[in-house]
Amino acid sequence: METETEVQVNFGKSIIVPSVQELAKEPMSNIPPNYVRDDQDLSFLSSESSLPSVPVIDLERLVIEDSSNSELERLHSACKDWGFFQVVNHRVSTSLLEEFRTEIENFFRLPYEEKKKLWQQADNHEGFGQLFVVSEDQKLDWSDMFYVTTLPLNQRKNDLFEKLPPKLRNTLQAYSIEVKNLAMEILGHMAKSLKMDAEEMRELFSDGVQSMRMNYYPPCPEPDKAIGFTPHSDADALTILSQLTETEGLQIRKDGRWVPVKPLQNAFVVNIGDIMEVLVYSDLNTA
Template sequence: MATVEISSLLVPSIIEMAKAPSTSIPSRYLRPDIEKAVVPDGGQVLDIPVIDMQKLVSGGPNNPEIQKLDFACKEWGFFQLANHGVDSGWLETLKAEVDKFFKLPLEEKKKWWQSPGNAEGFGQAFVVSEDQKLDWGDLFFMLTYPLRLRNPRLIPSLPSPLSETMERYTSDLNNLSVAMLEKIAEALHMKAEEMTEFVGEGRQTIRVNCYPPCELSDQVMGLTAHSDATLITILLQLNDVDGLEIRKDGKWVRVHPLPDAFIINVGDILEIISNGRYRSIEHRGTVHPVNERLSFATFFGLAYDGELGPAPSLISEQTPAKFTRVKVQEFYKGLFARKLQGKAYIDTFKIQQD
């Protein structure tokens, strides 16, 4: 069994802190200089591209849905996935069970609290110093695939039926991730065996987020602006409170998910493999002044024993490599030694072009 090690300092529960008056919020959580989001034309939230999974897998040569997928990954870095095949009734069960899990008494949740240097369990991630600004949210994080690397104190010990629900959901999402990457490789005109070799046995982790309400919601941040160090991330909003914002054309805009749709985003690893054709996009989680927000992010990445770099079939004299090659283990080690800061990490792997 392997643990997910992160240079992380333990911090208090935000769910418990939110029960106190807003005047008692420690200064570490206050960010009065937060860049505000813009309201798109017409006063509506942002409509990001929608991809139909059934059309994606059933179309033949010159499938227009593949072309839509390529456009979404290239121009947006985000898209919604409809008709994904995960049962909507099962998703409602998951939402209800996660809600109950975060509402457990603090003493009960301490059974699954993070330990020093290990990110798995309740707590926060990417806390690397005593004076950095902190997010207004609690998370539950764990490695779920491959099965041999799971922490045995987590899924098996979760309350029933949450443990069974989590087993089925993570299995469904693992299969969906593999299917999506096959279609992404097709959209890139990349050799399928290259994607298979990069992924290896793959690595799936999950992060379930709870952002308690805060009267000073315009001065706190649920999740710091960042790009994901993944191939792809699949996000499920667990209640009706919006809060995901993406940086589009230099401005922060709010995303409103379709009912039962997943939001999928390109990660840093896919940007590197695609040699920059697809770009990971900065995004963040905001806090509501009155209502709690819940979300479930599933991250799909690479096994630790390989190398990461642009796919050879995408490199030519006309399209030289834009990123250096690096061992996957070193890539993740460097990532977890830093605090979240936009796309600063992936930028360290860029090759300066003449």
């Protein structure tokens, strides 16, 4: 599941697509043509054994005076050179993470008839479905997505939010606040690493919109022909990603190679989005 802290991004309209989770329940040996990704290079994972590892940032060390300088340098390098890092020892409680993951798993187990009540509408990208589908013959991801705006409250689509199962709705509310606090803390540390005022950095995004995307990847009979999530960059300021399991799947492109992210227990993966890249790091990378 991904949480995005962003200046408002317009996703536009997306064509309604079938549920891949329901499709995967049907007996099949070949996936439908729309899911065969001959438009992409599917040899993602490099065969090299000496691939670099995605940086890991210890948030506790960033607030300890005698170690913060070295950890700030690591954070700065991760943002500038990678655009990705994993963050550990954050303040989001383990119990909240476990509860939220359980509710998401239950959410995707809902009967299809219940999910249909939450499906995307023709004039709205929020709900179950996929984003950026603009034509009937477009290639599709082998995944289902649920997308919802969570903060601020005046941007939330209450008619959709109120249809969520009560336990998920309550947990999502608590989780969204905790992740917003985490995002603001990370932004403050990023500012310090750039010799900027932390409060000024946070104010840049204080009015930003937080949205959440939950992805489900069903088993695929032809995994060598499909893609769970089309390679992309995120248009937001920060994406904070939490995996329900520690199964490897996420890969990032570094120096022309695809590097797998080995998820750490209860860690978040943080992605520096396009907005932050343009506002802050583009000049550093061209200097």
